[in-house]
Amino acid sequence: MSQDLPVTSYALLGLLTFGDDLTGYELKQRADRTLRYYWVAPAMSQVYSELDRLSERGLVRARDAGPNKRSTKYRITPKGRRALTRWMTDEPVGFPVLKHPVVLRLLIGHVVAPEVTRRMLREHLAALAEHRAGLAGVRDSLQGRDEPGDAFRYPSLVADWGLEYLDGERAILEKLLARLDEES
Amino acid sequence: MSQDLPVTSYALLGLLTFGDDLTGYELKQRADRTLRYYWVAPAMSQVYSELDRLSERGLVRARDAGPNKRSTKYRITPKGRRALTRWMTDEPVGFPVLKHPVVLRLLIGHVVAPEVTRRMLREHLAALAEHRAGLAGVRDSLQGRDEPGDAFRYPSLVADWGLEYLDGERAILEKLLARLDEES
DNA sequence: ACAGCCATGTAACTCGTTACATGATTAC
DNA sequence: GTAATCATGTAACGAGTTACATGGCTGT
Secondary structure: OOOOOOHHHHHHHHHOOOOOOEOHHHHHHHHHHOHHHOOOOOOHHHHHHHHHHHHHOOOEEEEEOOOOOOOEEEEEOHHHHHHHHHHHHHOOOOOOEEEOHHHHHHHOHHHOOHHHHHHHHHHHHHHHHHHHHHHHHHHHHOOOOOOOOOOOHHHHHHHHHHHHHHHHHHHHHHHHHHHHHHHO | OOOOOOHHHHHHHHHOOOOOOEOHHHHHHHHHHOHHHOOOOOOHHHHHHHHHHHHHOOOEEEEEOOOOOOOEEEEEOHHHHHHHHHHHHHOOOOOOEEEOHHHHHHHOHHHOOHHHHHHHHHHHHHHHHHHHHHHHHHHHHOOOOOOOOOOOHHHHHHHHHHHHHHHHHHHHHHHHHHHHHHHO
């Protein structure tokens, strides 16, 4: 009965387990505040097509609330909850995949002047700070609902993980940049 | 004249700037020792199709060396080198994308028993150690050719980056696991 | 009235993967 | 001789993206 779905499907399904029903649009917004930092930010069109697929398989159900069939809210079904639990419990979790264009360019730094590489690193550090600020905002919004047993316990753990992760990346790259600077 | 190529094309092209000509097979091996840790490990079939595309555009040239047209070695052309330098210098570098299934499952940890999540983290830490050992082997093989000006200076910097990155990830996850353990 | 956001979808396309097919060379 | 590895490709497919199209709702 194990219907093989891509991980992103389960990810979106998982976002519907926080006690509320969401429209496709709202689901996309939630993904942008969560999944984005350690999975992907799916395109709007993909959110809708994933919802269609999940509907077909009975893992979510559409309950239109709006006047004229718009604002269709989706709710996870008991079957969907079982499928999600089974996936979490039985399917082997894959190894993380990192696509890091900055490090990729560092690898072939010998084809450009050293200053080009240093500039790239400085700019990346700025982008990193901005990215971190976004996540810090998310983390703050979870304050007070993050104790063991609370609804947003796990999202809070994940946000904390992300902040530490980004701080680690910054520290490593600052050290690397300093090393490049002193050797010119 | 800027022919838009996917990043992976430039990555493979970049692997041909280390002074030697490679067959598709050898290029795949080099990718597995380098790109794999911070970009992707392209499938064999993709390596061949990328080489075809790079050939068509004159960025690499095939020089068959083997007796009967096998063991075709590829060399980057001057035009290829220019295209690569232009890409490094002018194209904006994107932000890293992380696909981290372990953290994704942590986010929705509330749908399974806490022990399932803890077990996942323990297993991931083991996989992480194995992954790190592979990279440490690569790093060791570059010893002695990693000074400023040496051929493998930048690959060594990148390998060092990777080891620190993995150590950071391990530290964060160990702390997280301890936190989950004590709260049970 | 108009701008901006909410909301949903279709079509075309690219990247990248897996499965398959083939055969040569090397080591035991 | 036979297994492992070297070496090269084709075909089918799936995930995910961008571009496009449409229209309702809300605030000013």
